[in-house]
Amino acid sequence: MADTHRPLVVAEGLGRDFGDVTALESLDLEMNGSEAIALIGHNGSGKTTALSMLAGRLEPSRGTVHIAGVDVHRRGGSDTVRALVSFIPDAPALYPDLTVADHLDLVGMAHGVGDAEERTDMLLDLFGLEERRYSLPRELSRGLRQKTQLACGLLRPYEVLILDEPVSGLDPPSRQALHSLLRRVKGEGALVVFSTHDLIFAEDLADRIVVVGDGRVAVVGTRDEVVASGQARELGLQ
Amino acid sequence: MTTEHEVRAFVRRRRKAHDPRRLSDRLIDLYTWFLATAIAGIVIAPLIHGDLVPHPGAFLDTLDWLPVLLLGATWAVLRYGTWQGPVLFTTPELQWEVASPLNRRRLALMKLRRASIIAIGVGVVTGGLVGIGSAAMVRHDALGMTIAAVSGLTSLALLATALSWHVERSPSVGRVVDVATPVVLLLVALLAVAVARGQSTVALWSGPWGWAGAPVLAAGGRSVPGWVVLATLLGVAAVVALISAIGTVDRISYEELWQRSEARSSASAALFFGDVRAAKGIARRGRARGRFRGRELRMTRVATPWLAIVTRDTLTLRRNVGLVVVAASFIAAAMVAGVAATGRPILVAGVFAGLYAAASRLLETIRLENDRPNAHRMLPWTWGTILVLHCIVPTATLTVLIWIGLGVLGIGGFVAQTATWALILVAPFIAGAVVLPAAISASRRSFPIETLISGAELGALSLVPWLLTGPTLALIALGVASGWIKQSLDQGITMATFTAIAFLATATFAFGAWLNSRQPRDQ
Numbered sequence: 001m002a003d004t005h006r007p008l009v010v011a012e013g014l015g016r017d018f019g020d021v022t023a024l025e026s027l028d029l030e031m032n033g034s035e036a037i038a039l040i041g042h043n044g045s046g047k048t049t050a051l052s053m054l055a056g057r058l059e060p061s062r063g064t065v066h067i068a069g070v071d072v073h074r075r076g077g078s079d080t081v082r083a084l085v086s087f088i089p090d091a092p093a094l095y096p097d098l099t100v101a102d103h104l105d106l107v108g109m110a111h112g113v114g115d116a117e118e119r120t121d122m123l124l125d126l127f128g129l130e131e132r133r134y135s136l137p138r139e140l141s142r143g144l145r146q147k148t149q150l151a152c153g154l155l156r157p158y159e160v161l162i163l164d165e166p167v168s169g170l171d172p173p174s175r176q177a178l179h180s181l182l183r184r185v186k187g188e189g190a191l192v193v194f195s196t197h198d199l200i201f202a203e204d205l206a207d208r209i210v211v212v213g214d215g216r217v218a219v220v221g222t223r224d225e226v227v228a229s230g231q232a233r234e235l236g237l238q
Numbered sequence: 239m240t241t242e243h244e245v246r247a248f249v250r251r252r253r254k255a256h257d258p259r260r261l262s263d264r265l266i267d268l269y270t271w272f273l274a275t276a277i278a279g280i281v282i283a284p285l286i287h288g289d290l291v292p293h294p295g296a297f298l299d300t301l302d303w304l305p306v307l308l309l310g311a312t313w314a315v316l317r318y319g320t321w322q323g324p325v326l327f328t329t330p331e332l333q334w335e336v337a338s339p340l341n342r343r344r345l346a347l348m349k350l351r352r353a354s355i356i357a358i359g360v361g362v363v364t365g366g367l368v369g370i371g372s373a374a375m376v377r378h379d380a381l382g383m384t385i386a387a388v389s390g391l392t393s394l395a396l397l398a399t400a401l402s403w404h405v406e407r408s409p410s411v412g413r414v415v416d417v418a419t420p421v422v423l424l425l426v427a428l429l430a431v432a433v434a435r436g437q438s439t440v441a442l443w444s445g446p447w448g449w450a451g452a453p454v455l456a457a458g459g460r461s462v463p464g465w466v467v468l469a470t471l472l473g474v475a476a477v478v479a480l481i482s483a484i485g486t487v488d489r490i491s492y493e494e495l496w497q498r499s500e501a502r503s504s505a506s507a508a509l510f511f512g513d514v515r516a517a518k519g520i521a522r523r524g525r526a527r528g529r530f531r532g533r534e535l536r537m538t539r540v541a542t543p544w545l546a547i548v549t550r551d552t553l554t555l556r557r558n559v560g561l562v563v564v565a566a567s568f569i570a571a572a573m574v575a576g577v578a579a580t581g582r583p584i585l586v587a588g589v590f591a592g593l594y595a596a597a598s599r600l601l602e603t604i605r606l607e608n609d610r611p612n613a614h615r616m617l618p619w620t621w622g623t624i625l626v627l628h629c630i631v632p633t634a635t636l637t638v639l640i641w642i643g644l645g646v647l648g649i650g651g652f653v654a655q656t657a658t659w660a661l662i663l664v665a666p667f668i669a670g671a672v673v674l675p676a677a678i679s680a681s682r683r684s685f686p687i688e689t690l691i692s693g694a695e696l697g698a699l700s701l702v703p704w705l706l707t708g709p710t711l712a713l714i715a716l717g718v719a720s721g722w723i724k725q726s727l728d729q730g731i732t733m734a735t736f737t738a739i740a741f742l743a744t745a746t747f748a749f750g751a752w753l754n755s756r757q758p759r760d761q
Binding site (some may be wrong): 056058059078079085093095097098099103106107109110111112152 | 240244252256257328329330332334335337338339344492496638
């Protein structure tokens with residue numbers, strides 16, 4: 001069980017270079033349960049890099065990430081990440097020969113989800129995938145594949161939910177449904193970290209907003225603090 | 239708690255349930271295997287009777303080359319580990335299995351076990367073929383030779399697989415393999431020289447590749463001192479390497495596995511469409527692991543849009559200097575063939591082959607269009623005009639290479655001074671008459687592999703006109719020009735030169751007009 005007195009996720013001086021290109025210079029952030037944090041910024045500003053490092057998917061060039069007090073990039077840290085973090089990337093990664101229901105069954109099985117059947121039905125209903133339950137990925141549009149991936153990522157147990165561009169490709173009803181679900185998830189004690197270009201979605205859901213520009217964290221704060229700083233306006237994000 | 243085996247079994251079961259293949263598809267698979275086995279049997283049967291080898295004893299000497307071949311094969315497996323390797327997951331497996339609380343070590347072990355089984359299969363099949371084939375040739379203890387070959391090659395395959403894992407998991411070991419490749423090629427050459435000079439013992443003791451060959455030679459009746467020691471060494475090395483691989487099988491980052499998975503799917507897609515060059519590029523980038531980002535050459539602003547493609551092609555050649563180097567070596571070969579052709583007309587074919595091969599290398603720049611047939615819509619010209627524009631830089635470069643070659647020959651006294659000057663004047667037109675036909679052949683999309691094997695669009699036959707059009711046109715142009723030069727030489731070298739220029743310029747113009755009329759295949 002996570003220690004309630006310390007932040008759930010701590011990123012210190014987190015940065016990543018690809019060759020001589022700095023994708024993210026340095027991210028310092030403490031994040032707690034029952035909190036939603038939005039990363040906003042232009043394409044290529046370093047949002048996905050930051051989220052991938054927080055989720056233990058990408059090795060940092062510098063800095064550390066601690067989740068529940070464990071350095072996730074040290075040996076053994078991946079166990080903590082896999083147990084506590086659900087990461088949903090923006091590009092759907094689905095088995096070409098498994099149906100939507102198969103994917104959810106697999107996730108339920110791999111994560112030992114006790115009430116997998118009920119939760120599967122709930123998520124399929126939420127994303128309007130009920131009628132596509134037995135469809136293969138090649139029979140789905142990109143948006144439906146994205147919904148399948150979201151449903152899988154939300155089915156498993158987690159304390160930290162990291163979503164990369166979760167609303168891109170979603171229709172308005174699904175966007176609204178996801179918004180409500182993430183709000184509920186947050187209310188139940190999970191930390192929700194997501195990147196988005198949808199500023200309204202970010203404003204409505206996030207307790208804090210991290211504005212990233214050219215690999216640098218421009219400002220971190222509540223919506224009002226970000227607006228007051230003028231940094232978001234400078235980056236053309238307001 | 240669910241185990242990794244249960245999850246894998248679940249995935250396999252569900253996949254099988256959605257497998258669209260019907261009974262007839264499976265019967266076709268079965269028939270294909272039967273056919274392949276029958277053909278292999280027909281080929282091997284006469285060998286077993288030993289009638290094809292008039293001097294069976296001499297065949298044993300060819301087995302001396304086994305270590306050289308095995309060194310090459312072993313190094314190829316290690317290089318495979320620099321961008322792929324034995325522990326490979328697909329992207330969905332990484333997302334939904336490796337990133338779950340399932341035991342990652344056990345998941346990786348399943349992959350390593352699968353790779354080891356494949357290695358054993360390869361060792362048994364190749365060892366069986368080498369053993370049975372060799373025993374038939376030398377008419378010696380078939381069982382002994384087969385056992386020796388199978389055990390040797392299987393041990394070596396397992397050793398290479400285990401070492402390939404260490405290359406995969408460790409970027410520093412990967413870098414060593416990458417950097418050491420030229421040294422290994424030199425070692426292969428040195429071993430080849432040693433074997434050619436009858437010093438096969440050196441090759442046998444040079445490393446595991448030799449250790450694997452020693453028991454085969456010994457079983458064939460050759461006196462190989464210490465072969466038991468070598469065979470034991472190989473077995474021990476394979477076991478130690480495998481134990482070490484099993485012990486470290488989870489020591490690889492998720493990021494590394496993800497990159498390899500993405501490289502694999504990209505390379506598979508490229509190979510599916512028969513685009514071997516693209517697959518090679520993916521492998522090269524995978525090996526680089528972000529260390530080399532290519533030369534930082536950027537396209538400069540051009541004064542007129544007509545220079546855009548010329549500038550871009552120049553940039554492509556500057557970024558890929560290897561293309562120019564290879565083209566230069568083809569031109570050098572053509573020049574050597576040309577000098578040696580006096581009295582040996584067959585070598586004239588070498589001159590043509592060298593010129594055409596050089597043009598083909600330099601025309602790699604045209605792939606910018608071929609790989610993205612719809613991209614031309616962003617440009618203010620037709621597809622055909624773009625192709626013609628792409629011929630400018632290769633023609634100019636080929637001309638310069640020919641000039642350099644002629645200069646060297648002229649200075650060296652291999653070609654008379656007057657003839658050298660005449661050829662220097664004709665060179666741009668020779669280059670044009672070779673480059674434009676090559677562009678006609680090159681202006682196609684990647685050839686889908688299913689077309690090749692299925693018989694759609696005439697299957698492999700549709701490749702024939704595509705392959706032959708370019709060289710045939712270039713051959714006709716240069717052949718007719720040569721004939722006219724010979725006829726015009728009576729009227730002096732100047733007349734012959736201008737006759738050749740006039741003809742080649744006309745031919746080049748005609749090829750350009752044809753190229754200009756071509757349409758992209760997607761339209």
